[in-house]
Amino acid sequence: MAAIESPSVLAPPSPGLFSEMKRRYFATPLQAIISLVCLVIIVYLLWKLLDWALFSAVFGVSGGPEACLAASGACWSVIAARWRIILFGLYPYDEQWRSALACVSVVVMTVLSCIPSFWTGRRIAAVWVVGVSLFYILMKGGVLGLTFVGEEMWGGLALTLFIFVSTCVIGFPLSIGLALLRRSELPWISRTTGIIIDGVRSLPLISILFTFAVVLPFALPGWLQGDKLYRVIVGSALFFAAYQAEIVRGGLQGVPRGQEEASMALGLGYWHRISRILLPQAMRNALPATINQFVISFKETSLVVIVGFFEILASGNAAYGTGEWRFAYVEVYAFIAMIYFVFVFSLSRYGAFLEHRMAIGER
Incomplete structure (x- = not known):
């Protein structure tokens, strides 16, 4: 009887990296020319970027603005001289x-x-x-x-983080409540909640922030107005909750109907069905969109500069707004962009980790 070969012997060998690159980028002469031209352009742009940002850049504050004006690269001296304003604002x-x-x-x-x-x-x-x-x-x-230190003196990175965290802490539980109310079996509750959610989602965030910061005090008594910062946070949380409520509702719709019917057959009450059966599965279904909503909310904190807050972007404007550093605005914005990138990239990578972890748990 002939010996049975193992699956590893029968399986064709996987193509190597060189063969895969040749198949994708150098399959035909025209494709090879296009790939080489693109490669040359990428290498050239990367070299110019590294030369500007590192090799020809000016670091430290010893030379001052004069050393930056004499150099051909980036002026990181503005960061070394003005980093306190960027990170702490008016504090x-x-x-x-x-x-x-x-x-x-x-x-x-x-x-x-x-x-x-x-x-x-x-x-x-x-x-x-x-x-x-x-x-x-x-x-x-x-x-x-x-x-x-009053809230009017808060600024920079601390104010950005405070607005983001407060928006999520208030908006996330509110979004779950709105999603559950929209799924109510009572039409007047579900329709009213739907009007509220769709009405908020149809408005730009800037208009909501402006309304809560400037217009709302004219319609409220003095004891109910509160500080402008907290009104802006409430408006931002309401905007976050309206979008996240639809994400949660979509996750709930993705849970098989038999799950809720089985829990009802076992005699579980409404809150036990929601908290133990439906919401955990719904949040797993809604995880990618939820992470994306957190990322969007963090980036949208920069919009509070419209209503007069000194968050990190406004602090950056002040950092180069003086006469001696006015030419170094590109470096300031690059530094602020790097801060945003670190936070946003960390959130996205953590979301990918959670997706991978939950996918493993399903096997």
């Missing part, structure tokens, strides 16, 4: 260590929230309560011997 100079610690507390809180061992109701709630409280105490002061 008092002697108290900027508090703003730095507040930013660290938010980053640590976010990192702990991403660790699976903290994914319980009590632990995640404790992390967020401690993190947000520590941030607020450090930024505002007035207790524990810290000097009081």
